[in-house]
Structure formats: C-alpha cells, structure tokens
Amino acid sequence: MVLIRLFKALIHKKSFIYLLIALIPSVAVSMALAQHHVRVVNSEYKLRAQAYANFHALNMEKFVGETVGRLEMLSTSINVQQNNLKNMDRILRETKEKDPRFSGFYWANTSGDIILSTNKITTRVNVMDQTYFQHAIHSEQTSISDPHFGRETGRYIISIATPIVENRTVKGVFVASLRMDEIKKEITRLVNGEKIIIKNGTGKAIIQSGPVTNQFTVKSVVKVSRVPWTITAFVNPHKKKVFWDSFLDNFIISLFIMSILFLLANYLLLKRKIQKEQEQAELHKLELIGKLAASTAHEIRNPLTGIKGLVKLLSEENQD
Numbered sequence: 443m444v445l446i447r448l449f450k451a452l453i454h455k456k457s458f459i460y461l462l463i464a465l466i467p468s469v470a471v472s473m474a475l476a477q478h479h480v481r482v483v484n485s486e487y488k489l490r491a492q493a494y495a496n497f498h499a500l501n502m503e504k505f506v507g508e509t510v511g512r513l514e515m516l517s518t519s520i521n522v523q524q525n526n527l528k529n530m531d532r533i534l535r536e537t538k539e540k541d542p543r544f545s546g547f548y549w550a551n552t553s554g555d556i557i558l559s560t561n562k563i564t565t566r567v568n569v570m571d572q573t574y575f576q577h578a579i580h581s582e583q584t585s586i587s588d589p590h591f592g593r594e595t596g597r598y599i600i601s602i603a604t605p606i607v608e609n610r611t612v613k614g615v616f617v618a619s620l621r622m623d624e625i626k627k628e629i630t631r632l633v634n635g636e637k638i639i640i641k642n643g644t645g646k647a648i649i650q651s652g653p654v655t656n657q658f659t660v661k662s663v664v665k666v667s668r669v670p671w672t673i674t675a676f677v678n679p680h681k682k683k684v685f686w687d688s689f690l691d692n693f694i695i696s697l698f699i700m701s702i703l704f705l706l707a708n709y710l711l712l713k714r715k716i717q718k719e720q721e722q723a724e725l726h727k728l729e730l731i732g733k734l735a736a737s738t739a740h741e742i743r744n745p746l747t748g749i750k751g752l753v754k755l756l757s758e759e760n761q762d
Contacts, residue, residue, distance in 0.1 A: 463707065464700035472693040479688040480681055484660060487679040491662035494636045494675035499664040501632060502640075506668045509543075509620060510584050510602060516547075517604045517616040534560050543628075545592060545599045545619035552579060552612055561594045569617065578603035578615055586669050589622055589648045598622040600669075625649065636677050643670035 516537060534547040538560050549558035554570025556563060569575045574587035587601040599619040606613045626649045629638055633651045637658055640649040648671070658676035665672050 459708075460701075460704055464697060464704045468693055468696035468700050471696045472689045475692045476685045476689040480679075480685050483684050484679055484681070487660045487677050488662065491636065491660050491675045491677045492664075494634075494638075494677065495662040495664040495673050498629060498632065498638055498675065499666050499673045502629075502666050502671070502673065503668050505625070505628065506586070506666075509618070510586075510604075510668070512537075513602055513604045513616060513618050514584065516618075517606055531558055531560070534558070543620055543624040545595055545597050545621045548617040548619075550575070550615045550617060552614060557614075559594070563594055567593060572601070574601055575603050575615060575617070578605045579612055582607050582610075582612060588642050588644075588670075592619055595619075600625075622649065626651075636675050639674045639676070641672050641674070 516533070530549060534549075538544050538547055546559060546561040548556050548560075548569075550556050550569060554568045554572075554575060556567040556569065559567075572587065574585040578585040582605050584602060584604045587603075589598060589600050591597065592599045597619075599621055602618050602620065604616045604618075606616060629640070629649060630651050636651075637654045638649070638651040639647050639654065642648050654676050655678075657678045657680075659681070660679050661674055661676045663672055663674045
C-alpha cells in the first residue's frame, strides 16, 4: 500500500512525468541511433583499411619492381663488363652510393662464390646454400629472398638475385641486398594514422609501422604479388568517441522534440483541467441560482399566503 501511494504521489509530480515522457525515451532513442552510427562508421573504416592496405601493397610492388628493373639494367651492363672487374666494381659502388636502400652489390659465379662485392669481404663467401640463389640459377629468372641477416654486414636485408644468361647458359649471378630498415622508413613515411604490419610467407612479421593497440579493431589484408608477403592495415575507428558524439547530438535533438511534446501534452492537460473547472463552476452557478430561486419563492409565498387569508376573512365580514 505504501508503495502504491508513493507511486501515485510521484505520478502527480511533473518532474516524474517529464522523466517518463522525455528523458527516458530520449536516452533510449539516442543509444539506439548511436549504436547504428557506430556500425555505419565501422563499415566506412573497413573500406578505409582496405584502401590503406591496397595503397601500401601497390607502393611495395612499385618499389620492388623499380628495384628489379634497375638490377636487370645493371646486370646487362655487368654482362658487357664481366671481363673488366675494376670497371664493374666502379659501376656498382656508384650505384650503391646514390641509393641508401641498397646494403650492397655482389657478383657471384655459378658455384656461388662471391667474386666482386661493394662491401669489404675478409674471407671467402659462398651463397650456393641460399634458396633464392639456387632458384635464380635453375629458373634463370630474378629471385627474391626472405628477410635475413647479411653475412658481411649483419644488417637485416632481403637479397635479389638476377642471373646473367648468355646463349641459354647462366654465366653468373648479380645479387643486390636491400636494407629492411630503409624499406620500413619508406612504409612509415607514407603512413597516415593507420598501422601497417608486413608478414612473410610463413606469417612472421618482418615490418611493423608501430604498436597495434586494442583500439585498432578494423583491419584489411592484401597480398603483394612480386614477393610472398602480405600487408595488413589496421585503423582505429574511435568507437567510443563516435558513440558518445552521436549519442550527445541525438540526445539533444530527441530531448528537444520530447520536451516540446511534453509541453504540448502538459498544455492539453491544463486546457482540459481548466475546461473541467469551468464546467464545474457553471454547475455551481446553476445550483446556486436554483437555491436562490427556491429561497426567493419561499419568501414571496409566505406573505402571499398571509395576504390571501386576510382577504378571505375580510370577504366573509364585508359583502360589499
């Protein structure tokens, strides 16, 4: 009973009615619209992540393609100069100095022995055990290695081997080493808020533009055609900020509309209340008029009755 009385007392309060009609519906509508907006933004960021991944994949393919093209041009030059090691060494050193992405250039025979190197070699080096070198020899095509640490420099590199073929016979192999730190710099330079992870064929991360936190929930993966790598782009859709910004905007609009509806409902209720009070006032007037008429009739009837009796007595005594 106490709870029922309390509830009835609250219903009569305008603040409770405003809470029930305006605030609660505004919060519910705003939350639903904000969640829908987050889903829409999430789809947009998915497309953005895909665009980032495609952009970096194309950039990587362009980078590798330009490098391979340059190496093939150098290999042609070296093929002409292969009997002049001094001239070959000068060409390779000048090329290395012009482009910091290269860790070194090497000329190896078909047995894998390094004959010429732009880096200082103190001991005999043989690269026949490298898979990329064997592939270049057997396929007679340019081969790209997985990232590894160079034997001479100790740098983290990838090696590109271009065979020198003459009359369908491999005369030697031109090897160039690309520095992975320079490739990472190139990737990082083009990053615009997203996070990039490049993985090799085994799924190991070889380049990462920065830490991928829990906020970077949207990603897209693209394969690089020239090398067996995949590029994953992560973006941060700012879900909390998007949710609360949308919630506040929708809440203000919803509360404004619901407040107008509340005022309109309040006005209609007040108008109805006034109308009822006017009707009651009219009833009270009619009731008062009825009482006044009855009282007046009573006051008039009493003297008339006395006058009527006197006239009757007089008429009995006086016939004229």
